[in-house]
Amino acid sequence: MIESLAYVGFVSPRAAEWASFGPQVLGLQLAPAQADGVVRLRMDDAAYRISVADGQHDGLDHLGWGVAGPAQFEAALQRVHAAGCKVVREGAELAASRCVAELASFSDPFGWRQEISWGQACRQNTFQPGRPMSGFVTGEAGLGHIVLISPDLARSEAFYLDVLGFRVTDEVRFMGQKIRFYNCNSRHHTLAMTEVPGMVGVHHLMLQVRSLDDVGTALDKVQQGAAELTVTLGRHCNDHMVSFYARTPAGFEIEYGWGAVDVHADESIPRMYDSGDIWGHQPVGGSWHPPGIMRPIGAGPGALPAIFGDRK
Ligand SMILES: [Fe+2]
Incomplete structure (x- = not known):
């Protein structure tokens, strides 16, 4: 699939x-x-x-x-x-x-x-990064991962698992919110989803770089004003990614990270974590920013979960 x-x-x-x-x-x-x-x-x-x-x-x-x-x-x-x-x-x-x-x-x-x-078109040995850096982890693992907001996690999950063939990697429970992570290749997760009643949206797109220095270099640029830092540097519990999050010009956030673990065959039983992070990943400004891309579906917008603050 x-x-x-x-x-x-x-x-x-x-x-x-x-x-x-x-x-x-x-x-x-x-x-x-x-x-x-x-x-x-x-x-x-x-x-x-x-x-x-x-x-x-x-x-x-x-x-x-x-x-x-x-x-x-x-x-x-x-x-x-x-x-x-x-x-x-x-x-x-x-x-x-x-x-x-x-x-x-x-x-x-x-x-x-x-x-x-x-049959994605490929021109071998032609990639040149837009600024000095060591490149991205892609290949058979695809471009990265995306985190979606679903109004009905069970229904969305059934679609991705039963129709598109994804597998559950693990789950994180965090401030009353449940986040499920799904794999379709060696990448720990290509898709993650969390539920916000009445809403569909995109929280972030993750790009994985080949060197920790690439994360630090990008973080320097963001902190010098190139973009709004939304989540500080930290390391996730489940995929071990060392990353930060920044707002893109299209509203959604980019997670820019290094060092994630792959999904291994002997880890086929999904795990559950009661925290998102080993260290870091604090929301800038003190409360979690609502997803930059989110729109109401069906009957109405529903209420934002308590995890998200009142930031405009
Ligand atoms: Fe992520």
């Missing part, structure tokens, strides 16, 4: 800022411009991994899941169709825009646009 998060697309009124924010702060490489004006950013030899298109509001436009080849592509589409989702086989034009061989799309139970593809 799903093998990795191959690419991800956002929309934002401040999309153009990513052309400098991505390379200068995060060390991403600006991909050659296409006629659509979308900012595409590279983090390895793949044609691109992150795109940000112009939009009226900050939002997640699509999640791009990769599968191994044409046979796995057909099998995945059958499973999604059998789960009751309308699958659209996208044409060559959109596939070329996403830089993949073949592409299909569907909406998940809460309206996120999901894409499945195989």
Whole structure:
């Protein structure tokens, strides 16, 4: 089934800022411009991994899941169709825009646009970081991880596990909030989700660098004013990532980290942690910032969990 998060697309009124924010702060490489004006950013030899298109509001436009080849592509589409989702086989034009061989799309139970593809274009030995740094941990582990807000964690989880083939890595319980972590390759988690009644959203996207010094260098830039630091340097209990969080020009946060452990075959029984961190990871300003991308679904917005303060 799903093998990795191959690419991800956002929309934002401040999309153009990513052309400098991505390379200068995060060390991403600006991909050659296409006629659509979308900012595409590279983090390895793949044609691109992150795109940000112009939009009226900050939002997640699509999640791009990769599968191994044409046979796995057909099998995945059958499973999604059998789960009751309308699958659209996208044409060559959109596939070329996403830089993949073949592409299909569907909406998940809460309206996120999901894409499945195989054959992500790759230009070997061409990645050049936007500033001096040692590079990103990607390859078969995909581009990183994304943390979503779901209005119904059980229903979302059933979709990702039963339809897309994810496995539960572990769970963290933290200030009354439950966060579940899911893997689809060697990365500790490619997806995590937590529940906020009535809301869908994106909390953060994690990029993993190859050196602790890369985290420190980026943290220096953020603390010098390149972006808003939202969570201080710390180390997570479950994946052991040493990271900090900063606000991007598209509202959502980037977790910029190093040193995460892989999922190993002998760790197939999910664990539970009653704390998120071994050390650090304190919210800047004293209370946790609400997710930068979040919108009401269905009947109404619901109440923010107590974990989030009143910060505007
Ligand atoms: Fe994370």
